[in-house]
Amino acid sequence: MKFAVWVVAFLMNLVFQSTLFTFFQIKGVRPDLLIILVIFVALFRGPVEGGKAGFLAGLLEDLVVGQFIGMNAFIKMFVGIVVGLFEKRLYRENLLIPTAMVFIGTFIAGTLFILLFNSFGPDIKWIEGLYSLVMPTCLYNTIIGFLIYKPIYRLHKHFKGKRWSFRQIF
Amino acid sequence: MFQGVRFKRILVSIIFILILIVSIHVTSHEREEVTFLERIIRDTISPLQSLLNSTGARVSDYFNTVIHVKKIKEENLHLTKEVSQLLAENNELRRAQKENERLRRMLGFKEETPYQLLPAKVIARDPSNWTDTIIIGVGEKDGVKKNMAVVTELGLVGHIISVTNYTARVLLLIDSRSAVGARLERSRDLVIVEGLEEEETHFWMKPLIRDVDVKEGDRVVSSGLGGIYPGELLIGEVIQVKTDEYNVTKHALIKPFVNFMKLEEVFVIIGPLEEEF
Numbered sequence: 003m004k005f006a007v008w009v010v011a012f013l014m015n016l017v018f019q020s021t022l023f024t025f026f027q028i029k030g031v032r033p034d035l036l037i038i039l040v041i042f043v044a045l046f047r048g049p050v051e052g053g054k055a056g057f058l059a060g061l062l063e064d065l066v067v068g069q070f071i072g073m074n075a076f077i078k079m080f081v082g083i084v085v086g087l088f089e090k091r092l093y094r095e096n097l098l099i100p101t102a103m104v105f106i107g108t109f110i111a112g113t114l115f116i117l118l119f120n121s122f123g124p125d126i127k128w129i130e131g132l133y134s135l136v137m138p139t140c141l142y143n144t145i146i147g148f149l150i151y152k153p154i155y156r157l158h159k160h161f162k163g164k165r166w167s168f169r170q171i172f
Numbered sequence: 173m174f175q176g177v178r179f180k181r182i183l184v185s186i187i188f189i190l191i192l193i194v195s196i197h198v199t200s201h202e203r204e205e206v207t208f209l210e211r212i213i214r215d216t217i218s219p220l221q222s223l224l225n226s227t228g229a230r231v232s233d234y235f236n237t238v239i240h241v242k243k244i245k246e247e248n249l250h251l252t253k254e255v256s257q258l259l260a261e262n263n264e265l266r267r268a269q270k271e272n273e274r275l276r277r278m279l280g281f282k283e284e285t286p287y288q289l290l291p292a293k294v295i296a297r298d299p300s301n302w303t304d305t306i307i308i309g310v311g312e313k314d315g316v317k318k319n320m321a322v323v324t325e326l327g328l329v330g331h332i333i334s335v336t337n338y339t340a341r342v343l344l345l346i347d348s349r350s351a352v353g354a355r356l357e358r359s360r361d362l363v364i365v366e367g368l369e370e371e372e373t374h375f376w377m378k379p380l381i382r383d384v385d386v387k388e389g390d391r392v393v394s395s396g397l398g399g400i401y402p403g404e405l406l407i408g409e410v411i412q413v414k415t416d417e418y419n420v421t422k423h424a425l426i427k428p429f430v431n432f433m434k435l436e437e438v439f440v441i442i443g444p445l446e447e448e449f
Contacts, residue, residue, distance in 0.1 A: 017217050021224035025232030064199075065210045066217070072195035122200045 012036060012059045016066055031138040033146045034108060036063060040082045041107040042151065045100055046158045049086030056082025070122060077114045081107045097151060104147030105140050112136030278437060281325030287402065289323075289439040290314055295339065304347035304367070305330075308438060311338040319400050321441045327406035327429035328352070328394055329438050340440070345375065345407070346432050353398040354407055359385035362395055365407055365426060373433075375408055375426040384422050386413055392426055402441060 015035040023032045036059040044052025060078035064071040085107050092099050116131045206214075237244065282289050292308040310316050312335050322329040322342045330344040343350055348367040354377070355362055362380040377392065390410040396403020412425040 013213070013217055014220075017220045017224060021221050022228040022231070024225075025228040026235075062213065065207075065213045068203075068206065068210055068214075069199055070196045071199040071210075072192035076189070076192045076196070118196070122196050 008055065008058060009062065012039070012062050015039060015059075016063055020066070028142055029134075029138050031135065031142055033142040034111070034139055035146070036060070037078060037081060037108055037111050038104055038143055038147045038150070039154075040078050041085050041104050041147070042100065042154050042158075044082045044084075044086035044107075045089060045092065045094060045103060046155075047086070048089040049083045052082030052086030052089075053079045054082070056080070070118075073115070073118050073122070077111050077118065080114060081111050084110060094155065097148065100151045100155075101144055101148045105144045108140045108143040109136060112139060274437065277325050278439070282439065286444060287441045288443045290316065290442050292322075292340075292438050292440055294435050294438060304344040304350075304432070305333070306342045306344065306435060306438075308340050308342055308440070309338070310440060311336050311340050313337050315442055316340045316440050321401045321405070322438050323405055323441060324430055324435070324438050326431075327408065328401060329430055329432075329435065331400050332440065342438070344432055345428065345430075346373070352401055352407070353395040354392050355395045355403075356384070356386055356410075357391040357393050358387070359390070361385055362397075363392070363424075365392060373428075374411075375428060377410065377424040377426050379421050379423070382421065386410055386422055386424050388413055390424075402444070 019032060019035050023035070026032075040052065040056040040059050043055040047055075056078035057075050060075035061072070063074045063078075067074075085103055088103065092103070094100065112132070113136065116126050116128060116136070119126050278291070282291070290310055292310040294306050295309045296307040298305045308322070316332060316335050318332055318335055320332045322331060328345060330342045330347070330350065332340045333343045334341045344367075345352060345365070346367045350367045352365050353362065354365045361384045363384065363386075364378045364380060365375045366378065368374055368376050375392075377386070379386070388410050392407045392410065394401040394403055394405040394407060406429050408426040408428040410424045411427045414423045414425070415421070416423065
């Protein structure tokens with residue numbers, strides 16, 4: 003049941019990302035809503051939960067895209083784990099920290115993406131990729147993350163008491 | 173024991189990552205078949221996607237409008253200006269076209285008619301309500317004399333009642349003081365056509381003989397017997413025949429061919445063409 007909730011949540015974000023946000027591209031770039039969500043889950047629940055959420059979100063994205071299945075799963079899982087490692091060390095009430103984590107997490111994901119893409123697919127030039135894809139996505143994500151952190155944090159606190167935990171899913 | 177667990181974890185992780193790498197590699201090229209899982213996910217979200225896509229298009233359209241409202245405003249202003257400019261131009265062209273058509277008609281008339289015609293512009297209308305006269309821009313210097321007939325290509329207009337050096341006053345047929353000897357074109361019966369005091373857009377036809385043969389639709393032309401107007405000039409058309417109370421004489425209401433309210437250019441008949449030779 004809980005697993006289904008997560009799947010639905012991630013799928014909804016995927017749908018939004020592939021529809022509504024194509025109309026709100028900035029410099030040809032859409033925000034990566036899923037990675038924002040994964041980063042927040044990791045910040046709230048640590049590396050294991052973050053990693054699992056990242057894997058699930060990435061896998062769903064891969065399945066929708068239908069190419070390089072496993073790439074986004076791996077990248078998002080990696081970001082979820084790395085960000086999750088800071089769970090205990092960061093003060094979550096401060097809006098600046100999660101916002102910064104969104105920036106850093108998105109940047110790691112983008113860099114990994116270029117790396118993996120260059121290994122498995124056609125070459126992407128590093129400077130070009132970083133300048134025209136990764137950085138704009140980072141900025142866009144940071145803005146969106148800044149805007150949605152508070153409501154998501156409230157949701158998290160709300161469900162935490164009800165043991166809405168990722169641990170029960172896997 | 174602890175080491176075993178640790179080793180197991182590392183092994184699982186490595187296998188996991190290997191599986192991912194293999195998966196990425198396998199799916200990095202175009203595939204013939206879509207897996208069952210992909211099929212389910214894509215088919216599940218596709219209706220939502222199409223719904224949100226159309227919503228997104230509308231929302232983005234709205235936002236685009238809002239964002240570009242200044243530009244749209246400027247464009248609107250610019251276009252409004254252009255439209256009014258074009259309208260003015262269009263009007264001018266239409267006016268020119270109308271004038272062209274009218275002048276052509278008049279030219280045609282001038283070439284067909286057996287009279288020597290002097291074209292004249294209407295420069296003023298009668299300021300009083302009691303008389304129907306116009307002032308035309310030709311006068312004695314042009315050879316215009318009192319009692320000359322004035323026509324347009326459509327028919328008889330009136331005759332000159334006074335002349336100055338450069339202008340002439342024309343008494344229109346619709347003036348109640350005006351009367352002209354006329355003929356019914358079909359029956360050749362002689363009648364008199366007068367202006368109507370109460371209705372300035374029509375003539376009143378009085379018969380000169382007892383059993384005048386008049387029907388609705390008959391055309392009335394000048395008789396040429398009055399001394400002022402040459403014969404066979406179109407005057408108007410009978411639109412209503414009325415019999416007097418003793419059922420003896422027939423009168424008729426005549427609609428003129430000339431629109432007296434819109435006279436712009438007329439001709440003065442200076443004389444028959446033969447006189448030139």
